[in-house]
Amino acid sequence: MRDAGQPEEAIRNFASAYRRLESGESAMLPSAELEPAGDVPALDGLPDADGGALGRVAVIKLNGGLATTMGLRSPKSLVEARDGRSFLDIIIGNTLALRRRYDVRLPLVLMNSQATRADTMRSLESHPDLDTGLPVQFLQSMEPKIDAESLAPESWPPDPSLEWCPPGHGDVYSSLRSSGMLDALLEDGFRYAMIANADNLGAMPDARIAAHMERGEIPFLMEVVEGTEADRKGGHIARRRADGQLVLRETAQTPSEDQESFRDYRRWRYYNTNSLWVDLHVLKAKLDETGGVLELPLIINRKTVDPRDKSSPPVIQLESAMGAAIGSFKDAQLLCVPRARFVPVKTTDDLLVLRSDVYTLSDDLVVSAVPERVGNLPYVELDPDFYKLLDEFEKRFPGGAPSLRDAERFVVHGDVTFDEGVRVCGAVELDVEEPTRIAAGTTLEP
Numbered sequence: 001m002r003d004a005g006q007p008e009e010a011i012r013n014f015a016s017a018y019r020r021l022e023s024g025e026s027a028m029l030p031s032a033e034l035e036p037a038g039d040v041p042a043l044d045g046l047p048d049a050d051g052g053a054l055g056r057v058a059v060i061k062l063n064g065g066l067a068t069t070m071g072l073r074s075p076k077s078l079v080e081a082r083d084g085r086s087f088l089d090i091i092i093g094n095t096l097a098l099r100r101r102y103d104v105r106l107p108l109v110l111m112n113s114q115a116t117r118a119d120t121m122r123s124l125e126s127h128p129d130l131d132t133g134l135p136v137q138f139l140q141s142m143e144p145k146i147d148a149e150s151l152a153p154e155s156w157p158p159d160p161s162l163e164w165c166p167p168g169h170g171d172v173y174s175s176l177r178s179s180g181m182l183d184a185l186l187e188d189g190f191r192y193a194m195i196a197n198a199d200n201l202g203a204m205p206d207a208r209i210a211a212h213m214e215r216g217e218i219p220f221l222m223e224v225v226e227g228t229e230a231d232r233k234g235g236h237i238a239r240r241r242a243d244g245q246l247v248l249r250e251t252a253q254t255p256s257e258d259q260e261s262f263r264d265y266r267r268w269r270y271y272n273t274n275s276l277w278v279d280l281h282v283l284k285a286k287l288d289e290t291g292g293v294l295e296l297p298l299i300i301n302r303k304t305v306d307p308r309d310k311s312s313p314p315v316i317q318l319e320s321a322m323g324a325a326i327g328s329f330k331d332a333q334l335l336c337v338p339r340a341r342f343v344p345v346k347t348t349d350d351l352l353v354l355r356s357d358v359y360t361l362s363d364d365l366v367v368s369a370v371p372e373r374v375g376n377l378p379y380v381e382l383d384p385d386f387y388k389l390l391d392e393f394e395k396r397f398p399g400g401a402p403s404l405r406d407a408e409r410f411v412v413h414g415d416v417t418f419d420e421g422v423r424v425c426g427a428v429e430l431d432v433e434e435p436t437r438i439a440a441g442t443t444l445e446p
């Protein structure tokens with residue numbers, strides 16, 4: 001890691017994770033040791049706010065991901081989200097609109113990876129009005145993939161770049177410090193950061209949350225949504241019985257005998273959106289105490305060294321989740337937000353819904369569901385053999401996304417191409433054995 005120019009904070013974090021891997025440390029959180037989080041205030045219940053507190057907020061977007069699940073090796077944020085605009089275009093446009101509305105600086109800072117930096121920086125050249133005098137990006141660290149048997153660094157001569165991996169988005173905290181970005185923000189008068197994924201266009205700064213952070217002197221706040229059946233595999237928030245501390249529990253931290261309990265979304269109720277707000281003064285003090293190591297629960301991610309070649313050697317990637325930091329802040333709080341603030345795009349299924357008429361894009365580049373579909377999005381499942389890769393997906397929707405405003409379910413098995421103006425109503429499931437084309441203007445019904 002030193003030879004590759006990685007900062008000492010990254011090396012210390014990796015060393016801590018590696019020692020925990022060797023010792024077989026368990027990050028398990030049994031249900032018997034937890035209780036539900038209790039009542040949580042709602043965003044809609046917060047008073048209106050001016051731009052005072054928002055003027056002390058910086059927005060940090062996690063931009064280290066490639067669209068590998070969609071078959072690309074380019075930044076996911078540069079994929080078209082809707083109406084000819086990429087995720088990054090929409091984030092930038094919305095940031096600029098908020099600056100004008102509240103007359104604040106509101107810097108936008110991207111955490112890039114080695115893989116996304118060059119393409120992203122080229123894209124930013126067309127947005128000179130984004131400049132606030134602060135750096136617009138910092139780099140997350142990278143660490144070696146580990147041979148699954150020997151626990152030695154993996155060697156892969158066919159492509160040495162595949163010997164490395166990012167350490168998960170929990171790396172954002174130490175990378176803020178090691179890059180100098182944390183000090184730069186504090187020196188320029190910024191007190192808070194909102195941190196969110198670049199692929200969640202619902203995660204926008206909100207003056208009410210900034211004022212709530214300041215009013216309550218809250219060190220760490222996680223936006224959560226009320227769980228539904230679709231969230232059963234997601235990370236939920238609980239309170240540790242021993243000390244009352246809020247913690248994030250993921251599937252990998254749940255013992256096998258507690259998996260049924262883990263899926264009880266009515267009991268655990270609140271689910272992580274990966275949109276976080278943190279007091280930068282508190283974060284700096286905590287990181288300074290530990291030399292940049294925020295010891296988060298260890299995620300052991302088992303893959304092959306070449307993720308596109310399942311016959312390549314099995315490796316371990318040591319990762320952490322940024323939401324797990326809630327367990328490191330004694331007075332951390334939750335805020336229940338509407339589903340409109342949680343619009344993650346992980347697959348082409350999600351992308352189809354985002355591009356459809358279920359959503360609109362305002363002049364200020366705010367993405368929102370049409371009123372009748374708020375909290376009631378259609379279920380979409382496209383055959384991965386034909387739609388998982390973005391270029392194949394695009395080819396099968398040459399006229400754009402079908403109308404899904406009146407759809408409950410849209411499931412496609414087989415190779416189907418949809419011409420312009422197709423409309424889906426109710427619960428529609430297509431199952432074809434031969435390539436099929438749906439003519440322009442067709443209405444599909446059960």
